[in-house]
Amino acid sequence: MGQITLQGVQKSFGPVHIIKGADLDIADGSFVVFVGPSGCGKTTLLRLIAGLEDVTGGAILIDGKNVVDTPPAKRGLSMVFQSYALYPHMSVRGNIGFGLKMAGLPKDEINRKVEAAAATLNLTPYLDRKPRELSGGQRQRVAIGRAIVREPKGFLFDEPLSNLDAALRVQMRIEVTRLQKQLGTTAIYVTHDQVEAMTMADKIVVLNAGKIEQYGSPLELYERPANLFVAGFIGSPKMNFVTGELAQQQGATTIGVRPEHLKIERDGAGGWQGTISVAEHLGSDTFLYVDAGPLGMLTARYIGELSLHAGDRVSLVPDPARIHRFDTSGNAIRN
Numbered sequence: 001m002g003q004i005t006l007q008g009v010q011k012s013f014g015p016v017h018i019i020k021g022a023d024l025d026i027a028d029g030s031f032v033v034f035v036g037p038s039g040c041g042k043t044t045l046l047r048l049i050a051g052l053e054d055v056t057g058g059a060i061l062i063d064g065k066n067v068v069d070t071p072p073a074k075r076g077l078s079m080v081f082q083s084y085a086l087y088p089h090m091s092v093r094g095n096i097g098f099g100l101k102m103a104g105l106p107k108d109e110i111n112r113k114v115e116a117a118a119a120t121l122n123l124t125p126y127l128d129r130k131p132r133e134l135s136g137g138q139r140q141r142v143a144i145g146r147a148i149v150r151e152p153k154g155f156l157f158d159e160p161l162s163n164l165d166a167a168l169r170v171q172m173r174i175e176v177t178r179l180q181k182q183l184g185t186t187a188i189y190v191t192h193d194q195v196e197a198m199t200m201a202d203k204i205v206v207l208n209a210g211k212i213e214q215y216g217s218p219l220e221l222y223e224r225p226a227n228l229f230v231a232g233f234i235g236s237p238k239m240n241f242v243t244g245e246l247a248q249q250q251g252a253t254t255i256g257v258r259p260e261h262l263k264i265e266r267d268g269a270g271g272w273q274g275t276i277s278v279a280e281h282l283g284s285d286t287f288l289y290v291d292a293g294p295l296g297m298l299t300a301r302y303i304g305e306l307s308l309h310a311g312d313r314v315s316l317v318p319d320p321a322r323i324h325r326f327d328t329s330g331n332a333i334r335n
Contacts, residue, residue, distance in 0.1 A: 002076075002153035002186030003028045004049060008058035011044055011210075018044050020210040021058070026188065026203075028063075031180050034190045035197040036207035036233070042190045043158055045207070049188065050079050050156050062153060078147035079156040082163060084139045086131040092118070093127040096145040117145040120179065137168045144179070154186035161196070173200060195236055198222070206230050228330035231256050237287060237299045239324070246295070252325035252333055259301035261322035264288065264314055271317035274298060279309050290314060 004026040011019040019041050026032050034042040047053040049060055051072035059066045067075050086095050097114040105113075118124045121141045131139055140160060147155055157176070161169045177200050180187045191197055197204050198218045206213045206221065206229070214226040218234075225231035231239050239256045247255045265271065274292035286306040290298045300316050308314065325333040 010057035
């Protein structure tokens with residue numbers, strides 16, 4: 001079992017409040033991603049769950065038991081850090097099994113667990129190699145293997161892929177997601193990359209300045225953001241926001257439209273008129289950055305190739321059913 005519940009969790013460093021009362025229910029076996037800008041408190045919240053930081057207030061329950069006074073080693077959680085932190089003088093086998101050896105497990109049991117983890121992570125051919133003989137992705141898999149062999153109630157990942165190049169990050173993203181589903185172990189994953197969050201998570205926690213702004217499935221956050229912050233943070237490219245008279249006509253202070261929900265018309269008479277400042281042709285997609293005068297710079301996405309270029313005049317027509325409305329406090333207005 002690996003159900004994790006936060007009840008009014010707070011963390012302060014002196015007069016500075018880092019986590020401002022977090023309430024959260026993480027179901028057993030789910031993959032939950034903490035996402036938000038730098039300094040929002042996501043790593044601090046993870047460290048509080050791990051026991052690496054002391055809680056200022058509130059309760060952290062693992063399978064119904066409050067663990068705020070329980071040391072990290074006895075919480076039944078395994079943590080994978082951004083840094084691999086492998087022992088350079090040990091083989092892959094030695095690194096994966098080190099924690100089990102320190103726990104005093106019999107040698108044959110350690111070997112069995114290490115070889116099972118290595119097989120799961122496609123590391124069997126590398127068990128006798130040293131970390132310096134491995135690629136970045138292989139080293140990260142060793143670090144994950146070290147966590148797996150402990151058979152924890154939950155995995156805690158602190159930006160584990162941020163040191164990898166872009167292509168390897170995509171590959172490892174798929175591998176980590178596949179592995180979590182295969183093992184069925186609860187996982188909490190911290191990242192600043194909202195694309196990682198959208199593609200990996202069963203549920204996403206969006207944090208901002210120590211506060212949970214919204215908690216829900218990736219599509220729920222994408223289609224029904226609770227406020228301006230979530231709307232602007234989730235989705236790439238980010239949502240377009242328009243204020244003023246156009247928003248007031250919708251009964252809102254601000255309206256938002258995602259780039260893919262703007263229909264692009266060459267020299268169209270309706271919609272929002274503008275001039276293309278930059279056109280990005282990616283083959284699979286075309287992104288247009290359009291100077292729409294008083295409406296500001298707008299981003300439009302076209303699926304496929306579109307023969308438009310900087311300097312061309314276009315009209316952007318928003319899909320009326322996909323317009324998001326926000327009030328003066330920045331909260332979403334629901335119909």
